[in-house]
Amino acid sequence: MAQSKPQNVFAPWDDPNEVPLIRFRNVTKRFGTFTAIDSLDLDIYRKEFFALLGPSGCGKTTLMRMLAGFETPSEGKITVDDVDVGPIPPNKRPVNMMFQSYALFPHLTVEDNIAFGLKRSKMSRDEITARVTEMLRLTRLEKFARRKPHQISGGQRQRVALARSLAKAPKLLLLDEPLGALDRKLREDTQFELMDIQEKTGTTFVIVTHDQEEAMTVASRVAVMDHGRIVQVDTPAGIYETPNSVYVADFIGDVNIIEGNASPAGEGRVSIHYAEGAQPIIAAADHIPDGQRVSFAIRPEKIVVGTEPDPDRTNQVRGRIVDIGYLGNVSTYHLELPGGQKFSAQMTNARRLARRDFTWDDEVWLSWTETAGVVLTE
Amino acid sequence: MNRRLSWFNVTTLSLGFAFLYLPMLILIIYSFNASKLVTVWAGFSTQWYVSLMGNQQFLDAAWVTLRVAFFSSTLATVLGTMAAYVLVRAGRFPGRTLFSGMIYAPLVMPDVITGLSLLLLFIAINLDRGIFTIVLAHTTFSMCYVSVVVSSRLMTFDRSLEEAALDLGCTPFDAFRSVTLPIITPAVISGWLLAFTLSLDDLVIASFTAGPSSTTLPIRIFSSVRLGVSPEINALSTIMISIVAVGVVSASLVSKRAIIRQRQEELAGVRA
Numbered sequence: 221m222a223q224s225k226p227q228n229v230f231a232p233w234d235d236p237n238e239v240p241l242i243r244f245r246n247v248t249k250r251f252g253t254f255t256a257i258d259s260l261d262l263d264i265y266r267k268e269f270f271a272l273l274g275p276s277g278c279g280k281t282t283l284m285r286m287l288a289g290f291e292t293p294s295e296g297k298i299t300v301d302d303v304d305v306g307p308i309p310p311n312k313r314p315v316n317m318m319f320q321s322y323a324l325f326p327h328l329t330v331e332d333n334i335a336f337g338l339k340r341s342k343m344s345r346d347e348i349t350a351r352v353t354e355m356l357r358l359t360r361l362e363k364f365a366r367r368k369p370h371q372i373s374g375g376q377r378q379r380v381a382l383a384r385s386l387a388k389a390p391k392l393l394l395l396d397e398p399l400g401a402l403d404r405k406l407r408e409d410t411q412f413e414l415m416d417i418q419e420k421t422g423t424t425f426v427i428v429t430h431d432q433e434e435a436m437t438v439a440s441r442v443a444v445m446d447h448g449r450i451v452q453v454d455t456p457a458g459i460y461e462t463p464n465s466v467y468v469a470d471f472i473g474d475v476n477i478i479e480g481n482a483s484p485a486g487e488g489r490v491s492i493h494y495a496e497g498a499q500p501i502i503a504a505a506d507h508i509p510d511g512q513r514v515s516f517a518i519r520p521e522k523i524v525v526g527t528e529p530d531p532d533r534t535n536q537v538r539g540r541i542v543d544i545g546y547l548g549n550v551s552t553y554h555l556e557l558p559g560g561q562k563f564s565a566q567m568t569n570a571r572r573l574a575r576r577d578f579t580w581d582d583e584v585w586l587s588w589t590e591t592a593g594v595v596l597t598e
Numbered sequence: 599m600n601r602r603l604s605w606f607n608v609t610t611l612s613l614g615f616a617f618l619y620l621p622m623l624i625l626i627i628y629s630f631n632a633s634k635l636v637t638v639w640a641g642f643s644t645q646w647y648v649s650l651m652g653n654q655q656f657l658d659a660a661w662v663t664l665r666v667a668f669f670s671s672t673l674a675t676v677l678g679t680m681a682a683y684v685l686v687r688a689g690r691f692p693g694r695t696l697f698s699g700m701i702y703a704p705l706v707m708p709d710v711i712t713g714l715s716l717l718l719l720f721i722a723i724n725l726d727r728g729i730f731t732i733v734l735a736h737t738t739f740s741m742c743y744v745s746v747v748v749s750s751r752l753m754t755f756d757r758s759l760e761e762a763a764l765d766l767g768c769t770p771f772d773a774f775r776s777v778t779l780p781i782i783t784p785a786v787i788s789g790w791l792l793a794f795t796l797s798l799d800d801l802v803i804a805s806f807t808a809g810p811s812s813t814t815l816p817i818r819i820f821s822s823v824r825l826g827v828s829p830e831i832n833a834l835s836t837i838m839i840s841i842v843a844v845g846v847v848s849a850s851l852v853s854k855r856a857i858i859r860q861r862q863e864e865l866a867g868v869r870a
């Protein structure tokens with residue numbers, strides 16, 4: 221991930237001088253009495269690969285369709301390059317969309333599908349031919365140029381849809397669940413292809429997905445949505461490591477959540493009392509009022525399971541192994557704490573199976589550092 | 599799938615088909631009758647076909663009918679397709695229910711009423727009755743059939759194809775012309791064929807709206823039958839039956855196949 225290399229990081233959102241390409245200002249979209257998008261603010265920067273993530277029905281497609289011009293906001297304003305796009309019809313916007321359904325023209329060949337938008341621009345015939353050839357090469361479809369959509373495979377259709385939306389070199393490309401129908405292998409290949417194309421063309425991509433892994437893989441930033449609102453916008457690492465709410469923590473990856481009451485425990489730390497008689501959890505956190513009800517969220521892989529407590533880690537809790545999920549490279553331990561809370565921990569299997577130290581019903585020690593989890597107030 | 603038909607099915611089927619096609623079969627057989635008497639068989643002959651070719655009245659009427667059918671079905675197809683597009687696509691607009699009700703009303707309206715009201719209209723606006731008025735009248739009643747056929751196709755048409763066209767820079771009209779129309783063409787053609795055959799065999803509305811110089815074939819046949827059924831009429835009817843049978847059946851087969859093929863292609867273009 222780009223975040224691990226501090227030199228020339230791509231992070232226009234941290235640069236106060238950078239002007240966003242797209243701005244949503246207090247945008248609300250209602251269908252009748254149903255609010256699909258709820259007073260939403262969002263900035264997307266040039267050359268970003270921006271992912272919208274959220275459960276089905278949370279308003280991702282609606283957001284895209286407003287950008288493309290198929291829906292008009294009930295309230296608020298959307299600007300692209302500082303121009304209010306409200307009054308601009310879809311055919312005049314510098315935006316192209318790759319449809320969730322591909323929407324290839326069944327009566328046209330692959331190359332005519334790709335050339336469709338170009339023929340409606342001021343390009344000359346030769347330029348169009350050149351551009352189509354370039355697109356066919358980029359998406360590796362040269363051999364299928366003369367075929368019709370029903371004569372090619374699902375993965376190839378998806379690439380035609382991509383080539384068609386890229387052909388006009390839009391300022392902004394919208395991809396609505398572009399890889400939803402592909403099997404896993406093809407999907408992963410295509411994700412890397414997409415990132416490659418995005419890098420080569422410098423287009424700004426907004427991708428909708430309900431697959432969190434996909435969002436984490438391709439995106440420069442991820443917005444997590446819920447019921448027409450954006451809950452958090454951050455880099456994939458930021459979303460994963462420092463979720464701002466239980467919703468986000470729970471939505472991305474596996475997480476253990478323990479609820480308790482916070483009390484200050486020295487500079488930048490709180491202790492969380494989660495069960496009668498149990499040692500409170502110590503975690504790094506700022507500005508938590510005394511007695512505040514909080515949720516402590518910690519990822520399974522941040523926990524060390526051992527027969528002895530790990531002296532280097534502040535938090536040490538006893539647990540009983542309920543189940544072990546063996547996944548080859550890692551094992552997931554499902555545990556029960558003395559207070560009855562369920563917990564899961566993940567360890568890489570550095571040793572061979574036969575030499576593992578513990579098994580079902582063993583009493584073990586769970587240890588983690590102060591900074592391994594996050595304290596959430598929502 | 600080698601299910602055998604039960605005797606019940608066979609009987610029902612034969613009775614049904616006999617009911618439908620026996621009259622026509624008798625008519626066709628008697629058109630080759632050598633006798634002038636309709637009810638007496640006197641040997642095979644094609645003389646009535648020969649004499650039909652010399653009957654200028656029938657030939658004129660046939661020419662009128664063909665022209666009327668061609669122009670009215672073409673006009674009805676244009677108008678009916680436009681109406682269907684608006685009804686299916688425009689979503690809710692004030693008066694939509696009224697509009698769609700008004701388009702489909704002629705489907706159930708008795709021909710006599712349609713014909714009479716058109717006649718009154720033509721008299722009121724002082725329009726001389728002739729081929730033109732029959733074309734107008736046939737357009738009015740057949741466009742709703744076209745509209746039904748085309749709108750049922752449009753309802754299964756994926757809207758995102760049109761949106762994709764808009765997204766790629768088409769104006770709404772351009773999107774219709776270059777994406778929607780080519781895809782729904784088979785349905786439009788079947789609508790046209792339907793309108794054509796409806797116009798071809800209409801008697802009631804045509805007799806209200808025809809002028810003295812524009813007698814259509816059904817009117818001519820009807821009036822001559824009142825003087826007694828001549829074998830010439832049988833011959834003429836046989837020719838019409840063959841035209842309709844060959845033309846419509848093969849065309850509808852072709853267009854049905856085209857619709858199925860296109861539907862498959864469309865499903866391929868639009869991921870489920």
Ligand SMILES: Nc1ncnc2c1ncn2[C@@H]1O[C@H](COP(=O)(O)OP(=O)(O)O)[C@@H](O)[C@H]1O
Nearest residue numbers: 251254256274275276277278279280281282283
């Ligand atoms: N044209 C529409 N009319 C009424 N409700 C709609 C319309 N489009 C979307 N919705 C509703 O808005 C919500 C968000 O839809 P959508 O943006 O498609 O969700 P997502 O793409 O995140 O699954 C859904 O509950 C959906 O039913």
Ligand SMILES: [Mg+2]
Nearest residue numbers: 280281282320
């Ligand atoms: Mg969607």
